[in-house]
Amino acid sequence: MAHRRATTPVQVVLCLPIQESPSGEKILLGLKQRGFGAGRIVAPGGKIEAGESPRGAAVRELAEETGLLAEPETLQAAARVYFRFPGQPAADMDCTIFLVPSFSGEPAASEELIPAWYPVGALPVQKMWEDSALWLSRLLAGERFDALVVLGADNESVARFSMIGWPEKRIPAAPATEADFPDLT
């Protein structure tokens, strides 16, 4: 019998602004000040609002949390990560991740995030979600994928991780948000 979910995963986005510097590429992350994941260093992002596209949500969240402004069409859809929290199913999230190669403005702290640039080769993985060590550097190295992250009972450790590279087979039962992934549709 098919498993029926009690709740629908929350649809969220993450943004990865990228900047060239004399010492190499850097990405913008930030210390989350409140809400889900507070105290961790995370990428800017959040929930997709009703009627909003993933791309539109990414641009809005980036502006709200960091002050950076980007044009929606310049964002590059790079991965989807399905976060599953068996110990707290209401926290399940389907996350679309965008690279942000061009933007204007300077990052500034918000109530949500204290942003800072990090070298791609020296990510602050000890202060991030444990699972991000499994997928973030691969994404920044150019891989494109869907990944499934199942958290442990503590809602922090990684119980299971699997990855499916584009354009191979999709993760079964993942809700469709293919509109942002033209190479898949």
Ligand SMILES: Nc1[nH]c(=O)nc2c1ncn2[C@H]1C[C@H](O)[C@@H](COP(=O)(O)OP(=O)(O)OP(=O)(O)O)O1
């Ligand atoms: N295991 C995990 N690893 C990771 O790297 N990021 C995760 C994660 N689980 C959730 N996230 C991210 C995805 C999403 O962008 C974010 C949570 O969404 P929000 O920032 O919107 O949550 P908040 O509780 O702050 O809500 P609001 O402030 O009400 O929007 O956490």
